[in-house]
Amino acid sequence: MDRFQEKIVMRELLSRTLVCLIAGVTFSWASPAAAQQYNGKELVKATLMADVSSIQPGQQFRLGVLYRIEPGWHIYWKYPGDSGIPTKIEWQLPQGFTIRDLRWPLPLREKEPGDLEVFAYTSEVLLFADVEAPATLPPGPITIQAKSDWLVCQSLCVPGRAQLSLTLNSGANTASDSAKIFEDYASKVPKELINPIGFSRIGKNLEIEIPWAPNGASLDFFPNPPADAVIGHVVRDGNKLMLEIDTETKPISRMDGVLVVVSSGENRQGYEVNGRSTVTAFHPGGSTSAISLGGILQALGFAMLGGLILNVMPCVLPVISLKIFGFVSEAGERPEKAFWLSMAFSLGIISCFAVLAVIVILLRTAGAQVGWGFQFQDYRFIVFISCLVFAFALNLFGVYELSVSAQATQGLAKLASGQGYGGAFFQGVFATILATPCTAPFLGTASAFAFAQPGWATFLIFLFIGLGMALPYLLLAVNPKWLRYLPKPGAWMLRLKQCMGFLLAGTLLWLVWILGQMRGADAIVRLGALLLLIAILAWIKGSFWTPVSSSRSRVLAATSMLCVLLLAAGVYGFVTKPSRLVWQQFSQAKLDNALASGRPVFIDFTADWCITCKTNERFAIDTSKVRQEFSKRNVVMLKADWTKGDPEITEILKQHGRAGVPMYLVYPGGSKDTQPVLLPELITSQTVLDALNKT
Numbered sequence: 001m002d003r004f005q006e007k008i009v010m011r012e013l014l015s016r017t018l019v020c021l022i023a024g025v026t027f028s029w030a031s032p033a034a035a036q037q038y039n040g041k042e043l044v045k046a047t048l049m050a051d052v053s054s055i056q057p058g059q060q061f062r063l064g065v066l067y068r069i070e071p072g073w074h075i076y077w078k079y080p081g082d083s084g085i086p087t088k089i090e091w092q093l094p095q096g097f098t099i100r101d102l103r104w105p106l107p108l109r110e111k112e113p114g115d116l117e118v119f120a121y122t123s124e125v126l127l128f129a130d131v132e133a134p135a136t137l138p139p140g141p142i143t144i145q146a147k148s149d150w151l152v153c154q155s156l157c158v159p160g161r162a163q164l165s166l167t168l169n170s171g172a173n174t175a176s177d178s179a180k181i182f183e184d185y186a187s188k189v190p191k192e193l194i195n196p197i198g199f200s201r202i203g204k205n206l207e208i209e210i211p212w213a214p215n216g217a218s219l220d221f222f223p224n225p226p227a228d229a230v231i232g233h234v235v236r237d238g239n240k241l242m243l244e245i246d247t248e249t250k251p252i253s254r255m256d257g258v259l260v261v262v263s264s265g266e267n268r269q270g271y272e273v274n275g276r277s278t279v280t281a282f283h284p285g286g287s288t289s290a291i292s293l294g295g296i297l298q299a300l301g302f303a304m305l306g307g308l309i310l311n312v313m314p315c316v317l318p319v320i321s322l323k324i325f326g327f328v329s330e331a332g333e334r335p336e337k338a339f340w341l342s343m344a345f346s347l348g349i350i351s352c353f354a355v356l357a358v359i360v361i362l363l364r365t366a367g368a369q370v371g372w373g374f375q376f377q378d379y380r381f382i383v384f385i386s387c388l389v390f391a392f393a394l395n396l397f398g399v400y401e402l403s404v405s406a407q408a409t410q411g412l413a414k415l416a417s418g419q420g421y422g423g424a425f426f427q428g429v430f431a432t433i434l435a436t437p438c439t440a441p442f443l444g445t446a447s448a449f450a451f452a453q454p455g456w457a458t459f460l461i462f463l464f465i466g467l468g469m470a471l472p473y474l475l476l477a478v479n480p481k482w483l484r485y486l487p488k489p490g491a492w493m494l495r496l497k498q499c500m501g502f503l504l505a506g507t508l509l510w511l512v513w514i515l516g517q518m519r520g521a522d523a524i525v526r527l528g529a530l531l532l533l534i535a536i537l538a539w540i541k542g543s544f545w546t547p548v549s550s551s552r553s554r555v556l557a558a559t560s561m562l563c564v565l566l567l568a569a570g571v572y573g574f575v576t577k578p579s580r581l582v583w584q585q586f587s588q589a590k591l592d593n594a595l596a597s598g599r600p601v602f603i604d605f606t607a608d609w610c611i612t613c614k615t616n617e618r619f620a621i622d623t624s625k626v627r628q629e630f631s632k633r634n635v636v637m638l639k640a641d642w643t644k645g646d647p648e649i650t651e652i653l654k655q656h657g658r659a660g661v662p663m664y665l666v667y668p669g670g671s672k673d674t675q676p677v678l679l680p681e682l683i684t685s686q687t688v689l690d691a692l693n694k695t
Contacts (some may be wrong), residue, residue, distance in 0.1 A: 064128025096134030307468020353466030400542030
């Protein structure tokens with residue numbers, strides 16, 4: 001591609017991005033119905049449907065959203081490709097219903113301006129999932145809702161959104177008019193891959209071999225890469241496919257996706273490639289080992305650089321000059337003895353790192369046994385590493401210091417007090433252990449990285465970290481005149497240490513983003529609470545439990561830490577305790593149906609950000625007395641969630657003279673003709689019970 005073509009591609013990409021941003025901002029301020037209109041056309045019409053019209057307790061059925069798309073436009077698959085946003089469905093099911101993963105029919109590979117490739121649906125598509133009803137169904141019709149978001153594109157992109165609803169009867173199993181649509185699209189969903197395929201990594205290229213491909217068939221691969229990976233386009237070569245990996249957080253040796261086989265007559269068949277697929281390794285060429293060697297050499301280079309950086313930490317740099325002069329003094333007029341003494345001293349440093357490498361390998365083995373095989377795909381590993389990185393960042397910021405016990409220090413000092421090569425060796429061990437407050441943050445992150453490496457590579461990485469730390473001692477022993485080029489100790493060392501803390505904070509931000517992609521906003525909040533707990537414990541440690549602290553101060557610090565842990569555990573159990581009340585999502589139609597049935601109705605107008613609402617729910621509503629009374633009177637409980645400013649809820653709040661939440665309405669008689677009882681913002685269980693007893 002020449003410079004002129006590159007400019008055209010970049011201009012097209014910027015243009016599409018700007019249009020999408022403007023459309024996105026317009027969409028966020030517009031109503032859902034208006035946002036789906038463009039030049040008077042409804043670009044996408046979404047319909048919620050099921051393959052049954054009535055259901056029985058415990059029955060399995062299918063639920064989906066049918067998208068009818070304006071000709072010339074398209075919406076996107078779960079991996080959109082070079083541009084676009086995946087189509088999303090957020091199911092809102094009644095209590096007790098369970099739904100499985102979304103089923104994606106085979107998409108098309110489409111070309112967009114700027115040589116962009118996307119995976120999309122045109123004309124029409126049904127995205128659906130299998131649903132299982134609970135063993136007991138509520139009386140009357142059952143309302144199912146779903147919220148869907150999509151991006152529809154042609155030469156520009158327009159975001160779309162729809163809040164959908166579907167009512168099913170409870171009774172004998174009856175197929176709906178949409179049953180045939182479900183059958184048609186179920187046949188287009190990729191099948192499980194039975195025959196094995198081979199993956200091989202050569203440099204940046206991931207090769208896929210399909211040895212069983214039919215003669216004359218055309219092959220394709222629709223990838224579904226990790227969220228943090230950037231990949232190129234698929235290149236086809238007979239029974240092999242090649243995919244370039246441009247960016248990756250961890251080495252990719254295989255990839256999920258859909259293998260597409262097109263036989264005669266344009267018969268497209270997709271096969272799902274996932275963790276259950278049979279994958280074999282093949283070696284198409286002899287360059288794999290050379291590339292792997294290059295990668296190992298690069299990792300070792302970074303390891304040595306990291307070890308070298310340890311020498312400019314405040315607890316290491318001031319020692320270098322003293323150690324070198326000590327070697328020269330002991331050697332007298334024999335420079336070769338100074339060299340061998342420094343070698344023994346460096347060997348002590350490297351031996352410490354070798355021991356640490358063995359420990360990490362053992363931990364890695366134990367980790368594999370408890371399910372750490374796919375470390376960065378396991379949210380528990382992400383949480384562990386986030387806590388580790390945060391704790392080390394606090395150390396670098398000076399909140400607390402890591403120190404070696406006095407008994408261990410005295411023992412090492414005794415060994416290091418000897419003369420000759422043995423004394424020099426233990427002086428190296430002694431210096432490394434004393435450098436723990438500075439080395440631990442770097443070693444912790446190195447350990448985290450090493451968990452994902454083979455044992456021999458882990459050992460080499462830590463060996464080169466030790467070699468990097470020992471390198472200045474070796475160089476300065478060979479030529480002591482270089483001491484004059486050594487930076488003088490000063491306040492700059494503390495500033496450098498704090499800057500390293502900010503680098504760890506950036507790493508933590510990346511880990512939090514990964515966790516959010518895996519587990520959502522709630523997981524980020526839980527991690528934030530855990531990090532807050534670690535910060536409090538670290539502050540207590542740094543303030544009251546130091547090497548010079550008295551025994552009384554240390555006992556008080558330990559007691560305080562234990563109290564903080566117990567309090568945190570109690571708060572966590574209280575906050576995460578699930579509600580035992582069965583709520584229905586509020587709508588005017590549900591309220592009318594409930595009142596028509598003659599049952600009492602309790603409406604909780606709440607929001608996730610409302611602290612008063614959450615306090616009332618836990619201490620006044622979700623109590624044994626209220627639950628017992630609600631069950632006895634068969635009360636219909638509706639929850640009106642105002643977290644995102646629902647206009648319908650806003651209007652009801654205004655009608656009752658309220659500008660916000662909480663607000664509670666009670667219809668004790670279950671009649672449309674009676675006015676509801678309006679409760680105060682702060683309530684008790686007795687307040688709710690008294691309202692139910694009013695006539």
